[in-house]
Amino acid sequence: MKSDIILAGVGGQGILTIATIIGHAAVERGLYLKQAEVHGMSQRGGDVQSHLRISDKVIHSDLIPEGKADLIISIEPMEALRYTSFLAPDGWLIANRKPFVNIPNYPDHEQVWATIEAMPRSVLIDADKLAREVATARSMNIVILGAASGHVGMSTEELEHSITAIFQRKGDAVVQQNIAALRAGRAYADAKDLAAHGV
């Protein structure tokens, strides 16, 4: 088993929480893990990414080689496209639909969405809207994790167990909100997958 995941977004959006949840589940299962993060200057509103590698065999490099990532999970649509050279031919790309516009030359939104949808295996999800519907706006990143959960190599139960362990300090309500967000994201991706297969 191996899962090489690129997590992408803008500094402060919460990609490390996604990494923590998947990582917790992997460690619980006794797998090897390496996770490279970005700290320092780029964190302030710049593009950030994390390489998360999980395997049942020893992992050598902290960085995923180009063309080898199984999955890109992005909290921001343009940021998802920044790392496509890392994606394997059969890899998946899951991205939030809502752009984070803090640069004057942010590209045309329709064009960004169309570029993502033209990828053979991609899911674009309005995670902010879904999060507000089932939990709170803050759970947006967990909705995206939910939408990607079919491809991370961990079961939904394992991820929910991790969410419980990680958020329990903040109280039961927060745990339940995040689990609801995870399930809503998963349901959206599953429905979309069925639709794609003409069901």
Next chain:
Amino acid sequence: MKRMLLLGDEAIAQGAIDAGLSGVYAYPGTPSTEITEYIQRSKAARERGVHSDWSANEKTAMEAALGMSYAGKRAMACMKHVGLNVAADGFINAGITGANGGLIVVAADDPSMHSSQNEQDSRFYGKFALIPMIEPADQQEAYHAMSYGFDLSEKFGTPVLVRITTRLAHSRSGVELREPRDANALTLPQDKRQFVLLPSIARRNYQSLLGKQAGFEEDSEQSPFNSYTEGPDRTLGIIACGIAHNYLMENFQDGCPHPVLKIGQYPAPRNMIRTILKSCDKVLILEDGAPFLEEQIRGLLDESYAILGRLDGTVPRAGELNPNIVATALGRTVETGKPKAEIVKPRPPELCPGCPHIDSYNALNEVLRELEPGRVFSDIGCYTLGALEPFNAINTCVDMGASITMAKGAADAGLFPAVAVIGDSTFTHSGMTGLLDAIIENSPITVMIVDNETTGMTGGQTSSARGKLEDICIGLGVPKDHVRVVEPLKKNHDDNMRVIKEELYYEGVSVIIERRECIQTLKISKMLEKEAAK
């Protein structure tokens, strides 16, 4: 055995605590900051009374760690690579004094300049100081490097440099912990004059340090951080230093067919290098950072045609390594995914919305618009982002403290107005002495201290200047009337502009303290307040 998921920085911290550390001295700097932060948060470190407050700069940190070693305890100084320049005086001389209790200096290098002004390789400093170095390849080795390094330091009575790079510092992996060891008891050097570097003693100590070199090399030949692995295909041999070994093995999931010499301790093991050079047709050298070992092996005349690396272009001369660069160097084809779409635009870092520096720069920019050709000499911190759109507010960023001294030099040359912008933490790090220079000569400069009451760029560490800035400036000799304090807020824009204008026209040293707390630390303290009220 206990297992933890740790960043490379955290593995170093935990390794030091478990190896009987008594004190860490550091100034925050990416990618080294998390080492000290981890020790500050560690319950075990607190229970053992490990000293872990921030130092004013890397030089004071280095010297304090040397003092703790003098008293027989295990001490560590941590810094980023450019911090080692600041600490260099004490660092090089510590090689001559020698260590008493185990002394480790950790330098975290930043190849590719993810968050730095240059990509210098600290291994040159270790060689310069003639001391042993350890370069761990992964988080587990980073953990072991500490107990091993302290033992090595005490065995030879010398400081040890541990060198890591950004990628290891900020990557997380599982680490197995060992049984912790107790701290050393207080013991003083037997020779009361060992640390007195008067020329006669320094010369004797230097001979003694030179005399230890053979021992350092012998230790290196036996080191668990250096290993030779045979391989059937001797058309190529590979020397891989530190983390470069991981990128190499990533390319050979079923084992490398070539002989591989993995190096993690210096001075490099000469016999092992001789063996791989003799047994292979050519040798590829992989090291993250500069061609440090490659230059040593090639020598001055570069007649060793069979050596491939950064110097002949097999590996790019600049930037950090990764699996793809190593694959290309090995002559393998690299399969990448879809190239980045053209519509993707760069997204540089920026000042946070609501940041006090925004208001400081808006006021300064508006005043300076009427005062061409005024220039703004700035420094290193969050406020350096004022160099970018939409502010374009600063014209220099060189090293910590250079804003004030460069403004002085430009004012000496006749430039008006010469403005220095410096943060509160950078001011105590390296700005105070430069300010004294300006005061002694009454140079016509205006220093704007953007005081957000923290070390913002590295995540909000305590700033040594907190609550002391006015006293420091007046104490150094800035006239009381020309130490002005303003609050950078939109509503104060006109008033603040007036203060800036007045001080620019003052023909001497004036200081404007722009004081408003960093919105990130404010957010955290408000959240903690709320939680405490629950």
